[in-house]
Amino acid sequence: MKTGKPLVLIVDDNPTNIDLLVNTLEDDFQLGIAINGPKALDYVEKYLPDLILLDIMMPGMDGYEVCTRLKSVTRTKDVPVIFITAMSEVGDKTQGFELGAVDYITKPFHTMEVKARVQTHLSLKKMREELSDQNVILEQRVEEKTAELQEMLKAIVRAMAMMVEVRDPYTAGHQHRVAQLACAIAKKMGLSNDQINAIRFAGILHDIGKIRIPTSILTRSGKLLDAEFDMIRIHPEVGYDLLKNIPSPWPFAQIVLQHHELLDGSGYPKHLTSDQIMQESKILTVADVTEAQSSYRPYRPALGIDFALEDIQKNRGKLYDPDAVDACLELFQQDNFKFE
Ligand SMILES: [Fe+2]
Numbered sequence: 001m002k003t004g005k006p007l008v009l010i011v012d013d014n015p016t017n018i019d020l021l022v023n024t025l026e027d028d029f030q031l032g033i034a035i036n037g038p039k040a041l042d043y044v045e046k047y048l049p050d051l052i053l054l055d056i057m058m059p060g061m062d063g064y065e066v067c068t069r070l071k072s073v074t075r076t077k078d079v080p081v082i083f084i085t086a087m088s089e090v091g092d093k094t095q096g097f098e099l100g101a102v103d104y105i106t107k108p109f110h111t112m113e114v115k116a117r118v119q120t121h122l123s124l125k126k127m128r129e130e131l132s133d134q135n136v137i138l139e140q141r142v143e144e145k146t147a148e149l150q151e152m153l154k155a156i157v158r159a160m161a162m163m164v165e166v167r168d169p170y171t172a173g174h175q176h177r178v179a180q181l182a183c184a185i186a187k188k189m190g191l192s193n194d195q196i197n198a199i200r201f202a203g204i205l206h207d208i209g210k211i212r213i214p215t216s217i218l219t220r221s222g223k224l225l226d227a228e229f230d231m232i233r234i235h236p237e238v239g240y241d242l243l244k245n246i247p248s249p250w251p252f253a254q255i256v257l258q259h260h261e262l263l264d265g266s267g268y269p270k271h272l273t274s275d276q277i278m279q280e281s282k283i284l285t286v287a288d289v290t291e292a293q294s295s296y297r298p299y300r301p302a303l304g305i306d307f308a309l310e311d312i313q314k315n316r317g318k319l320y321d322p323d324a325v326d327a328c329l330e331l332f333q334q335d336n337f338k339f340e
C-alpha cells in the first residue's frame with residue numbers, strides 16, 4: 001500500500017465531506033477512506049496510515065472512541081489524529097486533545113488549511129521518527145562503548161592482580177579462585193547483580209595490598225614470626241589505599257579493606273564485629289579462607305578442601321557468616337563446585 005506518498009486515512013460518514021477532502025488531498029497523498037469507526041480501526045490495523053483525519057460525530061462508534069482505541073495500542077498510538085468536525089465549542093476541542101489528537105479542524109474548512117495542517121503534522125511525525133531512530137543509534141553506541149570500557153576495566157584489573165601474584169607465585173591464581181567461589185556463594189545467597197559484580201572485582205584484587213610486603217616474607221617457608229605476620233596484616237589497608245580513588249559504582253575498596261575482619265572482632269585491621277562488616281566482605285572472607293586452606297602455602301602444605309570446609313563449619317557464626325558458610329558447604333558438598 002505504501003509507495004512514495006504518505007498515506008492519509010479519511011474517516012467520515014458523510015459522502016460530501018469525503019469528496020471534498022479527497023479533492024483537496026488526492027494530488028499530494030495516498031488516501032484511504034473509512035465510513036465509520038469499526039472500518040477505520042480495521043483500516044489502521046491493516047495499513048497503518050501516516051495520519052488520520054477523523055470525524056467526531058458518526059453513528060455507532062464516534063471519533064472519540066476511535067481515537068481512544070488507537071491510542072491504547074502500541075502499534076497505532078503514534079499515528080497523528082486530526083479531528084474534523086462541525087462542533088466548535090471549546091469543550092469538544094479539549095476532549096479531542098485530551099484523547100491525544102494533534103490538531104483540530106472545524107467545518108466548514110478551507111481546503112488549503114486542511115492541506116497545510118496535514119503537511120505540518122506529517123513533517124512533525126517524520127521528525128519524531130528520525131529523532132527516535134537517532135536515539136536508538138545513540139543507545140547502541142553507548143552500549144558498545146560501555147562494553148568496550150568494561151573489557152578494558154577487566155584487563156586492567158587482571159593486570160593489577162598479576163602484579164601482586166608475580167611477586168608471590170605461591171598464591172598465583174588465588175585471587176581469581178577466591179573471586180570465583182565468592183561470586184558462587186553470593187549468587188546462592190541471592191545477592192543482586194550489582195553486589196556480585198562488586199564481589200568479583202574485590203575478589204580478584206583482594207590481596208593487592210601484599211605488593212607492599214617484602215617478597216622474602218611472602219615466599220618464606222616455615223612458620224612466620226610475629227613481626228612478619230604484623231607486616232602481612234597491613235595488606236587490607238594498603239589494598240584499600242590503592243583502590244579507593246578508582247571511580248566505580250561498586251564499593252570494592254571497602255570490601256577489600258574488610259576481607260580479614262571476623263564476626264567476633266578478632267580479625268584485622270579494625271577488629272570490626274558482625275554488624276559492622278559488609279555482607280560482601282563476609283562472603284569474600286569465607287571464600288578466601290576456604291581457598292587458602294585448601295591450597296599449598298610456602299609455610300605449610302595444602303590442607304585440602306575437606307579440612308577447609310571443616311574449619312568454616314566449626315567457626316560458623318563465630319568467625320564466619322553463617323549464611324555464607326552454608327552456601328559454601330552446599331556448593332562443594334551438593335553442587336560439585338570446582339575451582340577453575
Ligand atoms: Fe588477604
Ligand SMILES: [Fe+2]
Pocket residue numbers: 174178206207288292
Ligand atoms: Fe586472600
